[in-house]
Amino acid sequence: MGFNIAPLPQDSDPARVDHPWIGAARRRVEDDRLTTGAGSFSSDTSPADCLHIVFVRSPFPAARILDIEYDIADAPDVVAVYTGNDTAGLEVLPVNPIVENIQVPACGLLAHGQVSSVGQPVALVVARTANAAQDAAEGIFIDYEETDPTDDLSPDCPDNLAFEKSWTDGDVAGAFADAHLTVKVRNAHPRLTAMPLEPRAMVAEWQDDVLCVRLATQTPHRARTDIATSLGLEETQVRVIATDVGGAFGARASLHPEEILVAWAANKLRKSVKWVAERSEEFLSQCHGRGTICEAEAAFTSDGRMTALQANINGLLGHWLPYSAAVPSWNAARILPGPYDVDDLDIRMSAHFSRTSAVNIYRGAGRPEAALLMERLMDRAARQLSIDPVAIRQRNFLSTDQLPKSRITGARPDSGDYAAALNKLVEISDYEELRRRQETRITAGEHVGLGFGFYIEPCGQGWESARVSLGASGKVTAATGSSAQGQGRETAYQQIVADVLNVDPDDVLIVHGDTAQTPPGIGALASRSTAIGGSALLQAAREVAQQQKDNPGRQDYVADVVYEAKAEAWSYGCCLALVAVDEDTGVVDVEKIWWLDDAGTVVNPMLVKGQIMGGIAQGLGEVLMEKIVYDENGQLLTGSLMDYALPRADDMPDIEIHQQSTPTQANLLGAKGVGEAGTIGAPAAVLNAVLDALAPLGVEHLDMPATSETVWQAIRSAREGNGQ
Numbered sequence: 213m214g215f216n217i218a219p220l221p222q223d224s225d226p227a228r229v230d231h232p233w234i235g236a237a238r239r240r241v242e243d244d245r246l247t248t249g250a251g252s253f254s255s256d257t258s259p260a261d262c263l264h265i266v267f268v269r270s271p272f273p274a275a276r277i278l279d280i281e282y283d284i285a286d287a288p289d290v291v292a293v294y295t296g297n298d299t300a301g302l303e304v305l306p307v308n309p310i311v312e313n314i315q316v317p318a319c320g321l322l323a324h325g326q327v328s329s330v331g332q333p334v335a336l337v338v339a340r341t342a343n344a345a346q347d348a349a350e351g352i353f354i355d356y357e358e359t360d361p362t363d364d365l366s367p368d369c370p371d372n373l374a375f376e377k378s379w380t381d382g383d384v385a386g387a388f389a390d391a392h393l394t395v396k397v398r399n400a401h402p403r404l405t406a407m408p409l410e411p412r413a414m415v416a417e418w419q420d421d422v423l424c425v426r427l428a429t430q431t432p433h434r435a436r437t438d439i440a441t442s443l444g445l446e447e448t449q450v451r452v453i454a455t456d457v458g459g460a461f462g463a464r465a466s467l468h469p470e471e472i473l474v475a476w477a478a479n480k481l482r483k484s485v486k487w488v489a490e491r492s493e494e495f496l497s498q499c500h501g502r503g504t505i506c507e508a509e510a511a512f513t514s515d516g517r518m519t520a521l522q523a524n525i526n527g528l529l530g531h532w533l534p535y536s537a538a539v540p541s542w543n544a545a546r547i548l549p550g551p552y553d554v555d556d557l558d559i560r561m562s563a564h565f566s567r568t569s570a571v572n573i574y575r576g577a578g579r580p581e582a583a584l585l586m587e588r589l590m591d592r593a594a595r596q597l598s599i600d601p602v603a604i605r606q607r608n609f610l611s612t613d614q615l616p617k618s619r620i621t622g623a624r625p626d627s628g629d630y631a632a633a634l635n636k637l638v639e640i641s642d643y644e645e646l647r648r649r650q651e652t653r654i655t656a657g658e659h660v661g662l663g664f665g666f667y668i669e670p671c672g673q674g675w676e677s678a679r680v681s682l683g684a685s686g687k688v689t690a691a692t693g694s695s696a697q698g699q700g701r702e703t704a705y706q707q708i709v710a711d712v713l714n715v716d717p718d719d720v721l722i723v724h725g726d727t728a729q730t731p732p733g734i735g736a737l738a739s740r741s742t743a744i745g746g747s748a749l750l751q752a753a754r755e756v757a758q759q760q761k762d763n764p765g766r767q768d769y770v771a772d773v774v775y776e777a778k779a780e781a782w783s784y785g786c787c788l789a790l791v792a793v794d795e796d797t798g799v800v801d802v803e804k805i806w807w808l809d810d811a812g813t814v815v816n817p818m819l820v821k822g823q824i825m826g827g828i829a830q831g832l833g834e835v836l837m838e839k840i841v842y843d844e845n846g847q848l849l850t851g852s853l854m855d856y857a858l859p860r861a862d863d864m865p866d867i868e869i870h871q872q873s874t875p876t877q878a879n880l881l882g883a884k885g886v887g888e889a890g891t892i893g894a895p896a897a898v899l900n901a902v903l904d905a906l907a908p909l910g911v912e913h914l915d916m917p918a919t920s921e922t923v924w925q926a927i928r929s930a931r932e933g934n935g936q
């Protein structure tokens with residue numbers, strides 16, 4: 213294993229010439245702290261006299277709660293037990309209305325009268341020690357009457373449909389009628405769970421009259437608003453601190469009921485409280501990701517032009533809706549037909565509730581689904597038409613003249629050169645030679661495949677704020693509303709400010725992740741932090757530089773800005789995977805991955821490479837290893853790391869990463885997102901490669917994750933189908 217880090221093409225980055233720090237591969241300033249145990253995570257704080265919270269969770273997917281009995285008279289360390297009756301008046305959490313008419317189930321924050329999913333919190337115990345809380349939780353008797361879990365999920369949502377939407381344009385029926393070839397694909401994305409090293413953790417502490425909440429969140433300001441609203445407090449009465457967040461991946465972008473409940477208990481008792489989730493609670497009740505079923509049919513001409521696309525995106529939600537619940541389905545639908553020039557479109561999207569933990573955004577959030585759908589269609593058509601996978605993509609790409617391209621879904625891919633990116637990857641990987649070697653190995657009896665995953669990625673929209681101040685000492689303080697969960701945000705933000713003010717980046721203090729010390733912000737999600745948070749800092753730093761020019765000799769300079777991007781930026785890239793499959797065991801060996809993407813202006817290429825590598829690891833997990841499984845009655849079968857297979861370091865292949873750069877006009881910095889990219893391109897490339905390897909055996913479809921068992925079964929079924 214090894215990582216081949218190719219240098220950036222420096223002459224293609226117009227910002228580099230006079231700005232030495234934007235574009236510099238500077239080492240992460242966070243790492244000394246984070247790798248020596250000196251980080252400041254939510255659970256590292258224990259205020260004096262802090263009370264501890266434990267949740268009692270439903271063991272049943274569907275039941276009526278007949279009675280809850282407990283006796284804490286002889287348990288002096290137990291302070292309170294709360295149930296759904298106590299919290300019935302609490303507001304349900306808000307849902308982002310990105311799609312119209314979303315049905316929001318009236319599920320209480322603690323189950324009230326009935327449970328809708330295994331793992332749903334039913335009671336909350338507050339005690340002087342975590343052990344006393346745990347003991348008391350185990351002593352609570354809850355009389356459940358099990359109900360049929362296959363009935364409608366909730367009486368409030370009789371048909372289980374959460375939302376739907378469709379877009380149609382052009383003459384789809386006509387194009388299908390005239391088609392030389394039509395191909396179909398169906399991708400059932402496994403349900404996944406984010407696996408931050410740090411389980412959910414929260415400390416809520418009173419400081420004077422302010423409820424100070426330490427929380428592992430991607431969105432501190434939104435968390436403050438949600439907590440204040442739910443508790444009926446003013447926003448100024450709540451402070452959210454997310455100094456170091458040990459990973460998030462989308463699962464920490466929206467609040468869970470537990471987090472509102474912890475704040476509620478602190479408010480009700482006027483005491484400091486702490487909750488640290490067990491890993492098993494994370495499997496049960498942290499928001500899951502993916503699980504979407506994507507189906508499509510495409511019409512092609514004899515020379516491989518896609519003329520029409522009909523697609524169905526079916527999101528499977530859980531029993532309650534987190535804030536961004538509609539985003540994955542919406543993204544998957546609106547990105548179609550990806551980088552390709554197809555105008556006859558029929559795209560439908562719907563999402564349904566189910567008796568499971570909630571489903572929310574998860575690194576990529578719909579983008580991997582859209583990429584896999586288009587890339588499977590391309591490969592399937594290429595095989596049937598005997599066209600090389602590279603040629604069929606080149607035949608269908610939007611050209612540079614066609615960008616920006618406005619689509620019926622409202623999507624508007626803005627910039628880039630898709631054909632050049634694929635050509636460059638072909639060249640870098642010596643694709644022709646790889647195909648020759650594949651032939652040689654196939655002749656020798658091996659099963660070897662090559663697969664591409666081309667993707668486009670909406671990233672970075674909306675606003676962020678920044679405050680940059682320069683004192684007499686020459687030290688700069690830059691406060692951002694954006695936050696961090698391990699991406700190296702401080703390192704990159706220092707470089708942006710240092711670049712403009714011509715100071716050493718070490719002399720820039722970055723303040724983030726504390727609503728009391730930062731201007732308002734949205735947060736670190738949707739691949740937006742560098743693009744939007746960075747643009748806000750860039751603008752504020754430029755204003756400070758201008759003030760210095762206009763008024764030299766002052767003691768202090770300060771600029772406060774709220775920056776709103778003109779438009780959404782669209783990055784893109786391509787992944788090529790080389791795999792070998794063992795026919796006897798079904799084991800897939802990813803031998804090498806080549807990667808090329810366009811992240812626009814790159815602030816720090818080392819951070820970009822790190823993000824892409826991590827994303828590829830997560831993408832390999834989805835396509836080959838990970839899956840949350842419930843049985844048919846809604847019992848969770850994958851409740852621990854013994855059952856849920858996360859990729860480890862030795863599952864990682866050799867990865868070669870390259871870049872091309874087309875700065876976007878959509879934001880001031882010219883940056884496009886890259887934090888999710890690996891999860892988007894890698895699954896499509898790997899699945900296409902595995903199917904390329906298995907094509908000679910007659911395997912045309914594989915479910916994900918393509919575990920050795922799945923692959924072995926597919927090989928056997930194909931053989932039986934062939935009468936072998």
Ligand code: SMO
Pocket residue numbers: 430460461462463465573574575576577736737738739
């Ligand atoms: S899935 Mo990301 O945190 O938008």
